[in-house]
Amino acid sequence: MSFTLAIVGRPNVGKSTLFNRLVGKRVALVDDQPGVTRDLREGEARLGDLRFTVIDTAGLEEVTDESLQGRMRALTERAVGMANACLFLIDARAGVLPADEVFTDILRRKSARVILGANKSEGTAAEAGVLESYALGLGEPVRLSAEHGEGMSDLYTALAPLIEEAEAREIEEAAPETDVEVDEDDAEEGPRVPTAARPLQIAVVGRPNAGKSTLVNAILGEDRLLTGPEAGITRDAISVALDWQGTPVRIFDTAGMRKKARVQDKVEKLSVGDALRAVKFAEVVVVLLDGQAPFEVQDLKIADLAEREGRAVVVAVNKWDLETDRQGRLRALKEQFAHVLPQLRGAPLVTVSALTGRGLDRLHDAVMSAYGVWNRRVSTAKLNRWLAGMVEVHPPPAPGGRRIRLRYMTQAKTRPPGFVVMCSNPEKLPESYRRYLINGLREDFDMPGTPIRLTFRGQGHQNPFKGRKKKTPSRLRKHLGKKPLDG
Incomplete structure (x- = not known):
């Protein structure tokens, strides 16, 4: 089991910037506007010779109700409970705020291993904030600058003993299993490996509030992604790896795509760009439609985008639990599908209910069927x-x-x-x-x-020389250029 580090803190203290720094690429959305990150994003971090899993979390808010901020906080607290250690970031330039003290008490109760990080500590403007952080009682702060990469060696020094301790504990817990007698025939077979060499890449795309995050949660069997009645909750293209009915897959939950003319906010533009990248890197794209208003103009554009990118496409109609005349409605949907998307004629169309989990078996079979056709070769x-x-x-x-x-x-x-x-x-x-x-x-x-x-x-x-004029050899040109001899 990999060591897991959760990065937590108030909004806009630089959690996503540090996450991108640790994973070595820009995968999390970063903006000056606070509260950009809402879901949990996992990545494989590299820090010197240390290898571990890092989790980017939403900014902690002082709310505990069922509002969007309250659900974001509950999701972050869940990540804290799952992680082996937490890196609690504060903004050294802003100093220690009352909210930092509240969250320090929460972390003491929920996590046994907390590292205090003073981010944005480059320059003299952060000196006072670094000194104030000692009052939190979390030990000596690690001075960091996630944007400029400063303080990574100090973070390495703080993390190394925790990772070594976790690995030693894991070896100790697994030690009794080595004393069990193993039949020689079973030992030769080796561990069971997945059927695919690498996980199948699946992107779930659609209009806002179509139920994409709810569908991914239903496939996972847990509330891993933030959901709610508000449209446009998801911003990052969050990827989750799992074994889906015996198939190793990585599912990308993407932000809802609205009409380009309506996208004015900078963060929404970044979110849509992240979703488009997920489509380009996916192998199968599940276009999720709202069963109450399917095949809107934007749905057709999204499906056409997946086809133009050359991805295998599965069309899923969500909220099927609200439908009364299901047989008649399904026939009408198939006729409409063939009429409005002729370029995808014959693509799988399945009905699901992300809320109740019905239809997920059909969706899995449709995804595998589309993937098989996508890989087909004819002699x-x-x-x-x-x-x-x-x-x-x-x-x-x-x-x-x-x-x-x-x-x-x-x-x-x-x-x-x-x-x-x-x-x-x-x-x-x-x-x-x-x-x-x-x-x-x-x-x-x-x-x-x-x-x-x-x-x-x-x-x-086939012929690279077709159309080229034949050249006379140089010796022949020289000979033809000479005047004939007299006599």
């Missing part, structure tokens, strides 16, 4: 026999009286499936014929819903 021999049949049924056009010849076809890539057709005059082949071949590929090779890339190339791509 060259089958493709060329298929291409000959398609040309015989519907020959390509003959612009200027000369028919375009489709000579050869092969699959160049998967994820998504990409095909190349060698032909004459590819620039004169109309888009309608491209669609004819793509629809045929979907139907004849059982590739519904997945993006298909079809490229036409001329013979000039």
Whole structure:
């Protein structure tokens, strides 16, 4: 089990900046506006030779009700209870505030290991705040500057003994298991490994308040992500790794995407950008629709974005528990889906209820089916026999009286499936014929819903010397340049 460090503190003390510094890349949203972080974000930290898990938390607020700030505080306190140690950050320039003293008492009760960090301590303006922090009774503060990377060696000194102690305790607790006799046949089999070499990357996207975080919580079986009736709660693209019905996956919960014209706030722009990056790095994109208002214009744009990025797409209709005429409604949804998203014709469409957890088995099967089609490969021999049949049924056009010849076809890539057709005059082949071949590929090779890339190339791509003038050898040019001899 990896050592876990939770970074906690008031809003805007630099928790996310320090988190990005420890994981070595900018993954958490950072802005001068307080309260940007709302969910728990985990990352693999590297500090010298130390390797541990770090958790970025929401800013602690002095509220305990069911408001958004109260739920954020409850989630942060839960992270404190889960972590092996806590790094309590204060703003050294602002000094110790009354809220810092309140949270110090909370940390004393909930965590046995607390490291005090005085962030933004570069320069003389922070000296008074560092001295004030001794009054919190958490020991000598670690002077840090998360933005400039100062004080990392001091943080290493404070963390190293705690990590060594945790590792020693883990070895000691596991020691009795080594005395158990193991059958030789069982020992040779080794530990059970996941079926995939790496987890399947899944991004859950949709409009605000469609229920994305609630759906991810239902898949996890715990309230890991912040949820509520307010729209736009999620800001970061939070990733969670789990074993989903025997499949190792990493699910990205993303911020709700509104119309671009309505996105004016800087933090919301950063959130949407984070969601778009999650789509680009995902393998399967689950487009979550609100069952009470499905297939809005923004839903169509989000689904089209996933298709243009070449991701496998699954459309999930949420809040199905509120539907009364489910059979009739499902038929209408499928007809509407085929009409408004023809580029994703045949993609899985499933109904779920994130609130009750119904339909998650169907969603898992749909994700695995879409992923399998996304990775499908067809042999060259089958493709060329298929291409000959398609040309015989519907020959390509003959612009200027000369028919375009489709000579050869092969699959160049998967994820998504990409095909190349060698032909004459590819620039004169109309888009309608491209669609004819793509629809045929979907139907004849059982590739519904997945993006298909079809490229036409001329013979000039095979011969790099085509079109180049022949050059006369230099010796011959020299000989031809001489005048003939007399006589």
